[in-house]
Amino acid sequence: MTREEAWNLLTEYIQEDFHLQHGQIVENTMMYFADKLGYGDEKEFWGIVGLLHDLDFEQFPDQHCIKSQEIMKEHGIDERIIHAAASHGYGITVDIKPEHEMEKVLYAVDELTGLIGAVVLMRPSKSVQDLEVKSVKKKFKSKGFAAGCDREIIQRGADMLGWTLEELIQQTIDALKTFQD
Ligand SMILES: [Fe+2]
Numbered sequence: 706m707t708r709e710e711a712w713n714l715l716t717e718y719i720q721e722d723f724h725l726q727h728g729q730i731v732e733n734t735m736m737y738f739a740d741k742l743g744y745g746d747e748k749e750f751w752g753i754v755g756l757l758h759d760l761d762f763e764q765f766p767d768q769h770c771i772k773s774q775e776i777m778k779e780h781g782i783d784e785r786i787i788h789a790a791a792s793h794g795y796g797i798t799v800d801i802k803p804e805h806e807m808e809k810v811l812y813a814v815d816e817l818t819g820l821i822g823a824v825v826l827m828r829p830s831k832s833v834q835d836l837e838v839k840s841v842k843k844k845f846k847s848k849g850f851a852a853g854c855d856r857e858i859i860q861r862g863a864d865m866l867g868w869t870l871e872e873l874i875q876q877t878i879d880a881l882k883t884f885q886d
Contacts, residue, residue: 706783711753714780719763730818730881731755731811737880738810750786751807757782758790758811770794770801796861803865813862816854817877820844823851825885833881838874845870 719725735755739748761773770791777787785805792803793811803809824844825833844850845859863873 706753706786708749708753708756711756714782715756715760718760718776721763724759724763727819728756728759730822730885731758731815733884734814734818734877734880735807735810737883738814738876739807741876741880742806742810744807747807751810754786754789754807754811757786758793758815760790768798770797770799797858806866809862809865813859813866813868813873814877814880815858815862816856817859817862817873818881820851820854820859821874821877821881823854831886833878833885836878838871838878841874841878842871845874 715725715728719728732752732755735751736748739745739751744751757773757777759769759773760776761771762769765772770793774787774791777790788801789803789805789808789811791799792801792808793815795802795812803812821833821836821841824841825831825836827844828836828840845856848856859873860870863870866873868876
């Protein structure tokens, strides 16, 4: 599957800008981690997984990560993409465990990129470029802030990767810096 095919599929099922943006943020974050973790030759593949991971979220929010498997199968999508995308719902809507390092990264950064995005919006500079881990950690602990970003999932993702929360946040900030203001 090419990036263009993935984009065409995504826009068939997702219309809202917010969701399209989220898909692209996770795509670019995944590409950064592919390089960083030694999977540079699979970079586009990691990106496609990121782009498509919420394919069913707009139309089937109650069957998130379940319906997407069906849709992807119908479109003849690579089994590895289907498994990876569905595994980010592990322990929430599906029992498909993140196994591959790519899947663990997706699990960890999906909610965290949202949280960091919300922190950035609160900053006078509105920029991620000079954002520090401690500012994100502070908001991480503040439960009322961006309450939709599930802290437990982020922590579980860090644990799966064997990283500290600080390491995960730092890496994700570094990822966002490569493609955001
Ligand atoms: Fe997501």
